[in-house]
Amino acid sequence: MERATGKGPAARGAQRGEQLEVEIDSLAFGGRGVARADGLVVFVAGGLPGDRVRVEVTKAKKRFAEARTVELLSPGADRVDDLCVHGGEPCPGAPWQGLPYERQLAIKGEQVDEALRRLGGLDGFELEPSVPAAMQWRYRNKLEYSFGEGEDKEAILGFHARGRWDLVVDVDDCHLASEAGNAARNEVREWARAESVAAFDRRARSGILRNLVVREGWRSGQIQTRLVTAERRFPKPPVDLHTIVADDSGDSEGPTGVLGKEHLEEELCGLKWEISPGAFFQTNTEMAERLYAVAAEYAGLSGSERVFDLFCGIGTIGLSMASRAGEVWGLEIVPEAIADAERNAELNGIGNARFVAGNARTGVRPLVEQAGKPDVVVLDPPRAGLSQKMVRRVLECEAARIVYVSCNPTTLAPNAAQLVEAGYRLARVRPVDMFPQTPHIECVALFERDPAAVAAVASAAAAAAESPTAAAGAGEESD
Ligand SMILES: C[S@@+](CC[C@H](N)C(=O)[O-])C[C@H]1O[C@@H](n2cnc3c(N)ncnc32)[C@H](O)[C@@H]1O
Numbered sequence: 227m228e229r230a231t232g233k234g235p236a237a238r239g240a241q242r243g244e245q246l247e248v249e250i251d252s253l254a255f256g257g258r259g260v261a262r263a264d265g266l267v268v269f270v271a272g273g274l275p276g277d278r279v280r281v282e283v284t285k286a287k288k289r290f291a292e293a294r295t296v297e298l299l300s301p302g303a304d305r306v307d308d309l310c311v312h313g314g315e316p317c318p319g320a321p322w323q324g325l326p327y328e329r330q331l332a333i334k335g336e337q338v339d340e341a342l343r344r345l346g347g348l349d350g351f352e353l354e355p356s357v358p359a360a361m362q363w364r365y366r367n368k369l370e371y372s373f374g375e376g377e378d379k380e381a382i383l384g385f386h387a388r389g390r391w392d393l394v395v396d397v398d399d400c401h402l403a404s405e406a407g408n409a410a411r412n413e414v415r416e417w418a419r420a421e422s423v424a425a426f427d428r429r430a431r432s433g434i435l436r437n438l439v440v441r442e443g444w445r446s447g448q449i450q451t452r453l454v455t456a457e458r459r460f461p462k463p464p465v466d467l468h469t470i471v472a473d474d475s476g477d478s479e480g481p482t483g484v485l486g487k488e489h490l491e492e493e494l495c496g497l498k499w500e501i502s503p504g505a506f507f508q509t510n511t512e513m514a515e516r517l518y519a520v521a522a523e524y525a526g527l528s529g530s531e532r533v534f535d536l537f538c539g540i541g542t543i544g545l546s547m548a549s550r551a552g553e554v555w556g557l558e559i560v561p562e563a564i565a566d567a568e569r570n571a572e573l574n575g576i577g578n579a580r581f582v583a584g585n586a587r588t589g590v591r592p593l594v595e596q597a598g599k600p601d602v603v604v605l606d607p608p609r610a611g612l613s614q615k616m617v618r619r620v621l622e623c624e625a626a627r628i629v630y631v632s633c634n635p636t637t638l639a640p641n642a643a644q645l646v647e648a649g650y651r652l653a654r655v656r657p658v659d660m661f662p663q664t665p666h667i668e669c670v671a672l673f674e675r676d677p678a679a680v681a682a683v684a685s686a687a688a689a690a691a692e693s694p695t696a697a698a699g700a701g702e703e704s705d
Contacts, residue, residue: 240266240291244283247299250275253333255341255636257321257665258292268293272316272388274324276302284389294389304329309363310401310663318385319369319402320663331356331659334667338635338657346639348652351671356657357520360512365662366402367442367492368509370478371411373418373425373435381418381425383411383438392429402663407440410449414438417464426456428474434460436471437478441501444511445493450486452503454478467503479504489566494518495546497574505563506539513660517631517668518546520656521604524629524672527551531601534593534623536586541567543604543631545576554579555597557589586612590619599623605630611637617644624680628673633660635667645673649680 240246240263250259250273259273261281272295273279281293305324310317317323322330335356342348359365374394376382384397396415399408417423424433437454452467466486471478482503489500492507495515501507508514521543525533527550535544538556540563548554548571556579558564564583571579582593586607594600603625605612611634612620620628628650632638642652650673657669 239288240268240283240286242283242286244286245280245296246283246293247278247280248273248293250277250279250302253337253665255337255665263291266291270295272321274302274305274322276304312384312397312400313387313395315387315395317400317402318388319366319400322665323663327358327362327662330662331358334659334665335657337667338655338669341635341639342642342652342655344639345636346643346646348639348642348646351652352654354654354656356659357513357516359510359659359662360516362662363401364404365510365512366407367444367511368507369400369403369407369411369440371397371438371440373437375425375427375433379424381415381423381435383415383418394425403440404442406447406449407442410440410451411438413464414451414453421461423460423463438465439478441490441507443490443492446491448487448491450490450503452482454480494542497545497570499540499542499570500566500573501540502562502566505560505566508542508660510660513658513668514542517658517660517670518543520658520670521629521631522547522550524627524654524670525550525602525604526627527602532598534590534597534600534603534625535606536590536603536620537606537608538567538581539563539606541570541579541581543606545571545574545579547604548576548579551602552578553597555593555600556581557584557586557593559583559585587616587619590616590623594623600625602626603628607632607637609634609637612641614644617641621645621648624675626675628675630671630673631668632671633666633668635669638669638671642671642673647683649676649683650674651676651679 246263248261248263248268250261252260254260259270261268261270267290269292270281278300279295280297282296283291283293285292306326308316308323310320339353371383372386372394374382382396384395387393387395425435426433434455439452441450451465453463453465454469454471458470467482469480469482471480492499530552533551533554535556538544538558541556544554544556556567561583564581567581600623603623646652653674654672655669660668
């Protein structure tokens with residue numbers, strides 16, 4: 227409730243810990259609700275459009291505040307009942323589950339459009355209809371759970387309560403995971419209880435069990451479980467992999483021992499795949515296939531092109547295009563993933579693909595020296611997108627087409643603006659819904675090189691360099 231100061235929060239500034247009653251009007255990038263309290267913009271975690279909510283301010287700035295929902299006073303007219311609920315709280319992995327699916331899809335399309343137009347300053351591109359999710363629930367092939375302690379000191383295994391690193395809510399059936407994935411998690415929890423193995427307590431620095439990662443081969447039916455613990459002495463667990471993490475970084479990566487199956491097998495795009503524990507693999511198998519189909523359509527291959535697959539992971543995009551390309555070259559920073567890519571090429575009898583372990587920032591120039599300039603560049607970076615320097619390296623490739631697979635339209639937008647400024651045309655963009663019930667947005671964008679625009683940019687740059695005001699010593703970049 228607002229404090230009785232006679233002034234609204236915008237005039238006096240909100241205070242951390244203060245409670246306000248607000249109505250959510252829209253959703254921001256990243257998924258938080260946007261409300262206005264007497265002119266002050268409030269970003270609300272846990273609020274959906276039309277909801278009237280009581281919130282507590284968690285961060286107070288002059289022009290906006292961040293808040294978390296304390297109570298849903300009246301739900302928005304469009305709200306649907308939550309399906310995935312743990313301990314009375316909505317599943318943290320499905321924050322948009324209260325929105326009808328069609329609305330989720332429409333908002334994601336609008337946010338891609340808004341990011342490109344408003345953040346990227348771009349127009350004239352075709353925003354194509356979004357590809358809807360094949361499955362709205364039980365689509366994740368990988369989930370990570372945390373161990374905690376129940377009221378009777380028994381091990382529980384689930385998700386952290388919202389905003390609480392010290393409280394875990396037990397999960398019996400998560401609707402993002404398959405039934406087999408849920409059963410695998412429950413089996414490990416039963417083992418922990420039967421053997422009285424305690425959860426690690428970060429405050430007391432006692433106990434053993436930290437996390438469990440369950441990964442599934444959707445088509446192979448395989449399940450791989452990886453237990454993350456604080457130390458190594460405890461009864462043999464029913465898992466495939468065991469990672470020891472001694473520090474409190476919150477990271478689940480560390481030295482991993484193999485107790486069962488090391489490589490998970492999967493089928494995708496008509497090919498077989500082996501995936502190492504440390505390698506990236508798209509978490510929605512069904513939609514990964516559709517995402518790659520859009521990338522292949524945009525690449526427009528005729529059989530002779532040289533394709534660069536930058537940020538290639540285990541080679542999924544490049545190898546799935548290899549039969550339509552002249553040659554494929556993949557570049558990826560995780561050596562384990564490159565080893566998988568090479569093994570996967572061999573496993574599928576693909577002879578026109580080569581893979582290089584390296585950083586996309588420094589590895590593109592050497593790749594061009596080794597392979598020659600590509601006709602098509604595929605980019606699939608992490609959420610942070612590309613640095614300006616990486617975009618410049620991509621521009622040096624002078625590829626006729628750039629296919630950009632993005633999991634974050636707000637970082638795609640500045641990268642797209644830089645490509646367009648250098649003479650590419652943003653032709654088409656298609657969102658592909660990989661993550662229903664969440665605000666995460668995936669899309670594929672096609673950039674086409676316009677030689678006349680590139681020449682105009684080059685002659686403008688040459689004229690600027692000759693002008694007496696040009697900065698002295700603006701030399702070559704080192705990598
Ligand atoms: C979104 S994933 C895409 C992987 C793959 N294209 C796929 O669909 O499975 C991004 C990949 O980029 C890799 N990566 C992250 N930073 C990198 C960098 N600086 N240089 C090269 N690869 C990088 C990650 O290891 C990860 O495999």
